[in-house]
Amino acid sequence: MPDATPEASTAGPTRPSVWTRPDRGGRGPQPEHSREAIAAAAVALADAGGLGAATMRAVAAALGTAAASLYRYLSSRDDLLDLMVDAVLAELPPEQPPGPDWLEDLVDLGRAQLDLHRRHPWLLEAGLRGTAVGPHGTDHIERCLRLMAPAGAGSAARMEAVALITGVVSLFARPAPVDTRALAPADLFAVASADRHPHLVAALTRPTPPGPRPDLFEHTLRSVLRGLLVEPG
Template sequence: MPRDVRPGAAGVDPEQLWLPPTEPRKGRRPSFSREQITVAAVALADAEGLEAVTIRRVAAAVGAGAMSLYSYAPDKETLLELMVDHVTGELTVTEPPSGDWRADLKTIAHLQRAHILRHPWLTSALSTRRVPGPNTLAFLEHALAVLRPTGLDGAAKMEVFAQLTAFVAGHVAHEIAQATAARSPGRAAAEARYLAAVAADGRHPELAEALSAPGRALTPEATFTRFLNRLVDGLDTD
């Protein structure tokens, strides 16, 4: 459990959130745990989206009063930190790096994509700075080990991992938005007609040429893989 944190605290204090308390907890044993609170919040977000996650609803899910949750998560920002790190535990990698850093980076990216698709709310949660918790640090440690053969210094390796993660999160956010739009009756047909008209107007020759090129596999997985290959294969480690 985090050290004593009160409502209205300015920002998230990583020492209070992630380091063990310096003094043993006083008073009676709590009837629920930080793990239970986090699991309940993740379940709400998975089912109804991030907007559904409030201290009051999470408290109701674990059978507690809202005020009693404040010593665990004083605000939604802290709760989000707990949620992100909790689900990052699903990304545990047991195999050591293969030595082929590009192949290993691509494996990491595919793991991240599948992970975000399981928890779509992550596209919003990852858009702001997060304080890495234990699960996040373990995954970061693996990614840095993957990049050791590149010879990059530590700061550059951190940048590469940040770039990869940003690409995956952004791509999957677009992928989810496209899937939502595709469920709208007539939307895809209307878009195709619009682009055909634009390509034929004579003012967009480059676009017309691009749209007339041979088609490629357009499944989400194939599209993601093509984009990922361009990104990782083009990384410069000099």
């Protein structure tokens, strides 16, 4: 039975995954909506107005039903957020045969994750609360681990790498603060001095190498994955 407060959260280590329960409760009339339809309505609301717009009441209104009726399918809003995250993971490109370079395959998949976060900015906030891993999320993790297999790293290192891919994606998906985006390095580090901060000043004044600059996201992701998964030698 849901908490008396419609938007109450039951998130925590003992919260059962929505995917371990039947699609709807055993009582009441036949279901009018599927979990997929509920998730789609919630995603549309969050895309338009942020994660806070996807309340149980708003989702119910979008589906033309009462908020209480959603509790035939979900036990709390946490279940709703879990469904939303898993639903958008289905937008990742379909899996292709692995290419000749496992690292580039992972970078390409990381780029697809970044694009997904930019289409659905609320994923950043949803990721902070911790979501249960659903069917699409489980498939995605398996895909990452499969792509890493040629690197020869152990299971623990590969699971860490999966988490780090998400971390790098989240870092680059965050919008730049408006008040610092236009500042020149000299203004951003106005208190730096050559005697107290020689390395910082040298880095700020070093000429930019000629030629095209590497994509910072891809460069960062390659460096992180190579450092974690490739044995030196």
